[in-house]
Amino acid sequence: MVDETSQLDLILDATADLRSRAGARIRVAIELDVSYSPLPGLRFGAYRSPVRGPQQAVSLAREIAARPALELVGLMAYEGHIAGVTDSSSTPYGLAVRAMKALSRPDVAARRTEAVAAVREVADLEFVNGGGTGSIESTGAEPAVTEIAAGSGLIGPGLFDGYRGFRPQPALHLGFPVVRRPAPGVATLLGGGWIASGAPGADRLPTITAPRGLSFAPQEAAGEVQTPVLGAAADDLRVGDTVWLRHAKAGEPAEHVSSYVLIRGAGDEADPITVGAVVDTYRGEGRVFL
Known part of the structure; x- marks a missing residue:
């Protein structure tokens, strides 16, 4: 995945020996930034790439074509501000997020469509990747997109409890043993502090699945060494029992x-x-x- 010429030269330098032995071309794809900036200084979305429009995409595509050892095969544009932001809350924040998503969808579709059309004049793209689980409906409606990166939907992590348009069935549960019962209404788990990446907040904590009726201790939350859980259900737990959690994100448990x-x-x-x-x-x- 590339977005500037310095990456192209780095790839060529790093693969020189391999290419001299195998004679193969290195397959690359362009990353298009589709974050939403309705006003100067106002931005929604991830800092993904300096390539934001068709002219920049074509310029990079020509740079790739000028290097015979590289082959441009794809384009990726991830609208994280649509696919990766919860929007089910009825609070003013939730209303603002839904408005932002509605306003940004046409902008994303237009820039992606224009960039794909322009780059195809330089290279025959094998794929155009877009979206995520939280944007299946809108991303799938774009003819320019050939595949949607919706892998999180297979797992149904905790963050998706906060979406209006998509609610997958949870498919990955993490079991942590009870190791102490320090007080009435409290059971302490071994570990449990698998905190999801992103801006720190309560939505990055695991979700307690079973037994029902448990919550995190406000002063400790989910910890690397121990996680106290509170509630009437804690009195029924014994040392050695398992409490089941769901990670907030889909892929990160595979790192543990x-x-x-x-x-x-x-x-x-x-x-x-x-x-x-x-x-x-x-x-x-x-x-x-x-």
């Missing part, structure tokens, strides 16, 4: 553990839980990306 256990069933008499395969995460496959 080497495998996931696949299960089926609702956990009642009619549909008991059965344990299936154990599958490796990317860390379990020996990969460390971030």
Whole structure:
């Protein structure tokens, strides 16, 4: 993924030996920034790329074409301010987020469509990637987009509890053991502080799934070493019991553990839980990306 010429030269320098042996071209894709800036100094969205429009995209595409060892195969444009921001709240903040999303969607679609058309004059793109789980409907309506990066929807992490348009069924649960019962109405878990990336806030904490009726201690929240959970349900927990949490994001748990256990069933008499395969995460496959 590239967005400026210095990256092209870095890629060529880093792969010189490989290319001399294999003779293969390096496949690259352009990153288009589609953050929303309705007024000077006002910006919604991630700082992704200096390429913000068709002219800049074409200029970079020509730079790639001028380097025979590189092959331009794709374009990516992620509208994180639509796909990655919760909007279900009825507060003034929630209303403002929904208004921002509605106003920015036409801008995203227009710039992406224009950039793709312009770049295709230089290279035959194999794919145009856009959006995410939180923008499936709007991103999927754009003819220029060939694939939607909606992997989070497979997991249904905690952040998606705050979306109006999409509510996936939670599919990944993290079990932490009770190791202490320090006071009535309190049970302490070992670990649990898997805090999601992004701007710090309560929405970056894990979501307590089961047993129901538990909450985090305000002064400790979810901690690296211990996580106290409060509520009447804590009195029924014993040392060795498991409390189930959901991470706020989908991919980050794979940075912590080497495998996931696949299960089926609702956990009642009619549909008991059965344990299936154990599958490796990317860390379990020996990969460390971030």
